[in-house]
Amino acid sequence: MPIPSQCKLLAAELEELKARKEDLQSQLPGLAGSQKWQVLAGVASLTRKIQAAANRLDACILAFGPGYRVDVVIIDLAGSVVLPVTGHIWHLFPPNGQSLVESEAAQNGSCAFVHPPTFPTGSIGLSIDEQGSAIFTGELFRSGALGALPGASAGFPHPTVEIVTPASVATECDAERGTIHHAHVWCSRSCGHWHIRDNPPDRGLTAHNSVRLHAHVCPGPVG
Numbered sequence: 001m002p003i004p005s006q007c008k009l010l011a012a013e014l015e016e017l018k019a020r021k022e023d024l025q026s027q028l029p030g031l032a033g034s035q036k037w038q039v040l041a042g043v044a045s046l047t048r049k050i051q052a053a054a055n056r057l058d059a060c061i062l063a064f065g066p067g068y069r070v071d072v073v074i075i076d077l078a079g080s081v082v083l084p085v086t087g088h089i090w091h092l093f094p095p096n097g098q099s100l101v102e103s104e105a106a107q108n109g110s111c112a113f114v115h116p117p118t119f120p121t122g123s124i125g126l127s128i129d130e131q132g133s134a135i136f137t138g139e140l141f142r143s144g145a146l147g148a149l150p151g152a153s154a155g156f157p158h159p160t161v162e163i164v165t166p167a168s169v170a171t172e173c174d175a176e177r178g179t180i181h182h183a184h185v186w187c188s189r190s191c192g193h194w195h196i197r198d199n200p201p202d203r204g205l206t207a208h209n210s211v212r213l214h215a216h217v218c219p220g221p222v223g
Helices: 005-026 033-064
Strands: 068-075 086-093 097-105 110-113 123-129 139-142 160-164 192-197 210-217
Touching (some): 068 086, 086 110, 097 110, 123 160, 139 160
Antiparallel strands (some): 068 110, 086 123, 123 139, 192 210
C-alpha cells in the first residue's frame, strides 16, 4: 500500500517497534525465571505500543491517503430493495474482532469512501445493506476478510458490486426443528453465491413461508 508522504515517519516508527518486538521474542528461548518474565513484560509493552502506532498511522492514511470508490449495481427483479443502499468499510482483526470504520450512502450508483482500500494491520471488509428497509436488516453484500479491497477490472472505471434480487420462492421448514435460520444455494458464477434472506425478519420460518433470495457477487465483474 502506498504510504502518503505525511505518514512516512509514522510508518517508520511502526516498523521499528515491530523489529524491537521480534528481537525481544528471539531472546525468549533458553530464558527462565525473572529474566524470562522481564522479556515477556517488554514484549507486552511493545505490543501495546505497536497497536497505538498502527492506529495513528491508520488515522494519518485516512486523512491524507486516496479514498476507495465502488460502483453498486442493483438488479431488483423482486422490487423489494429500499434505495439508496449504504456501503460500509470494516476493519477486521484476529481472531474475530471487527470495527465499523466508515459508512457512505450510494450516490449516482457509487459509494465513495474517504478511507483507502486497505489497513496497515489486520484485514478489510466491505458490506452493503438497505438502511431504509424496515423488514430486512441483513446485508445485501458482504465481502469477507480481504488484504485489500479489489481494484477495477479491465474495461470498468471502478470496482463493481452487482446485487440481484430474484422474485420470492417458497420453501418448507424442517418439520422437526420448526425453523430455518439460514441457508445457501451456490450459483455457477465464480466467487459469488446466492444467499437466502428469510421472511419474517425474526429469522424464523414456519412451514410454507416464502423467503427472498439475494445474490452476493464479489467486487469486480465476473465473466
